[in-house]
Amino acid sequence: MHFIQPAVYLLLSIALVGCTSAPVSGPEKDKTYRITVMHTNDHHGRFWKNSEGEYGMAARKTVIDRIRDDVAANGGYSLLLDGGDVNTGIPESDLQDAVPDFKGMNLLGYQAMAVGNHEFDKPRAVLEMQRQLAQFPMLSANIYEHGERLFAPYKIFNLGGVRVGVMGLTTEDTYKMVHPDHVANVEFRSVIAEATQVVPELRRQADVVIAATHMGHYENGHHGTQAMGDVEMARAVNGIDLVVGGHSQNPACMKAENVLDRAYVPASACTPDRQNGTWIVQAHEWGKYVGRADFEYRNGNFKLVHYALIPVNLKSAPQIPQVAEDPTMLTLLSPYQAFGQRQLGLDIGETDRRLEGERAILRTRPAAMGTLVARAMMEKTKADFAVINAGGVRDSLAAGKITYKDVLKVHPFGNTLVTVDFTGTEVMAYLNVVAQMTPGSGAFAQFAGIRLDIVHGAVTHASLQGLPIESGRMYRLVVNSFQAAGGDGYPPLTNHPSFVNTRFVDADVLRAYIAAHSPLKASDFESNEAVLRR
Ligand SMILES: [Zn+2]
Structure with missing residues (x-):
């Protein structure tokens, strides 16, 4: 037990008052709040741009900072979420246990991520190290160990008075996709059962409910031999406003109701999926895009007013001007890239x-x-x-x-x-x-x-x-x-x-x-x- 000295306590109280200026009582009646959700998923070790100069966290930072500035200039609030699978895919990242990737996410200001199956690719000690490193929660409501949740199921954010609850969910397939030693005593329970329990709990405390998931977006719920994805979950569980997804690594852009646009062209308009009143978004993979969903909240109504997938220096979207790489991010990541390259040449x-x-x-x-x-x-x-x-x-x-x-x-x-x-x-x-x-x-x-x-x-x-x-x-x-x-x-x-x-x-x-x-x-x-x- 720690006893706080009165003088220190006083300072802490002042500090706390100072940073909780936003009302905690909830949104005001007849007031319109602008809330923008930015999202990525399936980063898979792409902290650095590829040989073509596409994506990479330095350019992603420029894109995200611009959106944040734009939202703030219009009196809005933004939230940055990820749909999981930060780990595995690029040797320079893999051989450094995705440390550059998590540090990059901290600098980008991620506020929460879903736990993906690939977060279990390395021994558990590596995952624990990553959890310590991340300055944001890794969320999953359906992963249990010895009967207890292994991760926080959700986190509630107060955006100017609107309370936004974000819950995490992870594909039930994880146990068969990773080394058994890494998930000994770990259970991946039914996403529907867990969401059915957590969503009403969240609804009592929050005005908006978002699920950051790593389960896959399957057209019209046809998930084949894989575990069920976002579409079936949204159909089965009431009360979710938005699913920020991952795992299937596609842009969740629809041609018509329940018909996926399989030939989605970068920088063209994207209509997210909608099931049972729930919007479902996914930003392809690797940080190729930053998804931007602009909502308005008014008197309990959470309305999507604009959605876009913003390409990050993709060669297939030449009409979009290239963005410069953020120098702070380059300073952070360059040593990791150089180390990785050196290791590959040893x-x-x-x-x-x-x-x-x-x-x-x-x-x-x-x-x-x-x-x-x-x-x-x-x-x-x-x-x-x-x-x-x-x-x-x-x-x-x-x-x-x-x-x-x-x-x-x-x-x-x-x-x-x-x-x-x-x-x-x-x-x-x-x-x-x-x-x-x-x-x-x-x-x-x-x-x-x-x-x-x-x-x-x-x-x-x-x-x-x-x-x-x-x-x-x-x-x-x-x-x-x-x-x-x-x-x-x-x-x-x-x-x-x-x-x-x-x-x-x-x-x-x-x-x-x-x-x-x-x-x-x-x-x-x-x-x-x-x-x-x-
Ligand atoms: Zn995955």
């Missing part, structure tokens, strides 16, 4: 000779890069064998030093590793499909951990560690997320009961394997007799 390992990954070779016969990649996948996931499509391996590694940049050329797609536990019978059925992948195509398979005899496209014999596959035994297979989804004609695995998307990113896995096993001996990967074709 040696992570070496190889005694060139590791063959030439496209024409990889796609016709076992090649060193195929074996290397497949072994890295096996080691990371403790799988019994690995199958990788040749199209998933994009480059050779030259003799000598290897950098992370070199690894990213091998794996530019950011696929993740997926495992399934197969019976021996399932293994043979899978291999018989895989053995028929046409030589010369990207589908052509490279293997590790397994020895196959393939005669005229049929597997006549398969063994693991010298022992034939037994029909009743269990074997773990690792492939990439592209193959698992049925890409390149591979048998889809996503509906297999044992399907796990580990979310380990392929390039990261290969980098770690090279670092752990250097110096690599090319002959270890060339002398691969995994596959005998006759």
Whole structure:
């Protein structure tokens, strides 16, 4: 217990009075309040502009500051929200645990964000560090740990007398999208059940209710095999004025009622979705846009008067003048960008000779890069064998030093590793499909951990560690997320009961394997007799 000295207490009281000049009793009758909600989502590590000079937090700051100034000059109030998934996607951010991204969000003045599934990509200690770093709440009403909410469910803002409640919600799919260790004891409960409970609670304290969500915007609620998104939630739960969404990474702009404008052109007009009286907005991804929703509040009525998605230096919107990068933000972020670039150029390992990954070779016969990649996948996931499509391996590694940049050329797609536990019978059925992948195509398979005899496209014999596959035994297979989804004609695995998307990113896995096993001996990967074709 801390006791506050009377003199200090007096100072605190004065300070508190000083900053709570806005009335807490609620809005005045017959007065019109202007409230502007700015929003982004699915930032995914894009703190820096891309090589084309598009987006980036420095230009985003210029855009946001202008909107804030414009709103204030017209006697309005603004709120800046994010729909989650700040983490994962750009090596410069990933290898710094998104510290530059959260610091950038602080400088941009974010007031709340929804917790996204990718916030669980790193161990929990990283998420805790990010929570400490963020000068705004990470909200989620439906994430529980040991029966308690892991995050604050909502926060109430007083905007000139209008009390705006912002609640957070997170996709129920999160538990199957992240490493199980990161969500041990964590439950992602029904978003509808939680919202049904929280919205009336918020309504008693607030004049306006906003949901910052990371659940996805699916046209007319057709969410397919994914967990339900904003449309169904808004239909099921009364009393939400606005959903600031994320996760599906699209501009939520409608052509007609329940018809999404799939060909939305940057800088053109955007009509947000509306369900059950709830507006639903989403600003595509990566900070490509800042969404601006101008509302008027009067006598309990919260009316959208104007909406726009404002492109942030997008090349596809050349008619919009480029904005300058904010110098304060550049000063903050430049050291992180420089550090990230330096790290990417550092040696992570070496190889005694060139590791063959030439496209024409990889796609016709076992090649060193195929074996290397497949072994890295096996080691990371403790799988019994690995199958990788040749199209998933994009480059050779030259003799000598290897950098992370070199690894990213091998794996530019950011696929993740997926495992399934197969019976021996399932293994043979899978291999018989895989053995028929046409030589010369990207589908052509490279293997590790397994020895196959393939005669005229049929597997006549398969063994693991010298022992034939037994029909009743269990074997773990690792492939990439592209193959698992049925890409390149591979048998889809996503509906297999044992399907796990580990979310380990392929390039990261290969980098770690090279670092752990250097110096690599090319002959270890060339002398691969995994596959005998006759
Ligand atoms: Zn997401």
